[in-house]
Amino acid sequence: MPAAKYHSIKQFLFNEIASGRWTEHQRVPSENELANQFKVSRMTARRALQELSDEGVLLRTKGLGSFVAPFKSQSSLVQVQNIETEIVQRGQKHTAELITLESRESDQEVSIALSLPIGSPVFFAALIHYQDGQPIQLEARYVNARLVPGFIDQDFKQVTPHEYLSKTLPLTEADHIVEAALADRQTLHYLKLNAPQACLQLTCRSWTALGVVSYTRLTHPGTQFRLSSQSAVN
Amino acid sequence: MPAAKYHSIKQFLFNEIASGRWTEHQRVPSENELANQFKVSRMTARRALQELSDEGVLLRTKGLGSFVAPFKSQSSLVQVQNIETEIVQRGQKHTAELITLESRESDQEVSIALSLPIGSPVFFAALIHYQDGQPIQLEARYVNARLVPGFIDQDFKQVTPHEYLSKTLPLTEADHIVEAALADRQTLHYLKLNAPQACLQLTCRSWTALGVVSYTRLTHPGTQFRLSSQSAVN
DNA sequence: GAGTGGTCTAGACCACCCC
DNA sequence: GGGTGGTCTAGACCACTCG
Incomplete structure (x- = not known):
């Protein structure tokens, strides 16, 4: 056929x-x-x-x-991947600190999430996003290196990873898992939290027609978080 | 035209x-x-x-x-409106306690949410959902009385409001707001919580082709909650 | 007026399902 | 074989935008 x-x-x-x-x-x-x-x-x-x-x-x-059509997503669910826009719309100041940007080989978790064989080339980026100087989001992102070879050459102090991907590729789909979880020790450290605290954690993937582009974990401290979405019922 | x-x-x-x-x-x-x-x-x-x-x-x-098509939604985002299914799928026992079921006239908040003039007839239902005897969700729901006149005659100990609506109407869309918030005193009481606690709160609306059917606030105690969704990027 | 997308028609062939 | 949905054609008229 x-x-x-x-x-x-x-x-x-x-x-x-x-x-x-x-x-x-x-x-x-x-x-x-x-x-x-x-x-x-x-x-x-x-x-x-x-x-x-x-x-x-x-x-x-x-x-x-x-x-x-403009690549930039109008979906407010995806909006949470773009914390910068959200902060700026609230009239506050966004800054980002780059912790890590490196090439890796995908382990089992990342391979499953990105639908790749284990050991495939991926890029890993970790950032802290600040709202008026307060850490508001810890971002840990894996990107399919074959789909976005230019990812590793970006300066993520100037452009957020999500913004770069949105402007480079026509993203067609996304999925998300939202959960409230206690932050682990490393997360507490990066978010400058003293005591174990309930955090809102999002695990997101975004697609283009050629496959899964990125797999991201976003962690928000405390209760300063709001997520809205609209969806058709299938 | x-x-x-x-x-x-x-x-x-x-x-x-x-x-x-x-x-x-x-x-x-x-x-x-x-x-x-x-x-x-x-x-x-x-x-x-x-x-x-x-x-x-x-x-x-x-x-x-x-x-x-089956009315029952396959959307896991909407699934949270149907806490019973979620609990049963985890292999645990679901029970529900009806607090209130009454006719009201819509106030400003409800009128905006349901796209109705202020003072329109609505039904209000409040329930506590239990998982193995533990309160897991407080449900406060407003329903457009004109679209679902039979709502007030149901026995919500047998059927959850969401189940009744799903089986009665072809719901076509839904929107949701997810936030983490401190429970107020009444919520603490209903969820049998002693101290102020961070709760995951969902505000949901569901549509049929003729308008907004229901406006619901779902409150979950603690961190026992997980939400997943998939959506096309517009 | 020329080009565009929005709607509509009256045919056609096909693969699929059920009897 | 008869009915179904899936694809496709070669026309048609319309409302709209732009020059």
């Missing part, structure tokens, strides 16, 4: 975006242009554009055309 | 389900049947069925037909 024509066109469009050849807000071919280019009817070309629009990859406007 | 034909057909199908005339797993008219009934082309009837399938309202199988 060969791939459906509309599906091939979807993949073509998606690859142009994922590869960076087409970027945010850029115009993509119209229904008629795709129909001519791929030698299909307009309805078939249309279906590829329409489904990518439904999936949030494209924005379409009558009379104007179809455009690459 | 009159409604599009495919949209009218969608509404017709949805109303049959929302009203209870068609229930879970029941077969709905085929593409050809709808095309004849509404005097449209098969492609137009098809679009109505296809979009409802994309939205999780219908399940379609080649060679078989289209069926009303």
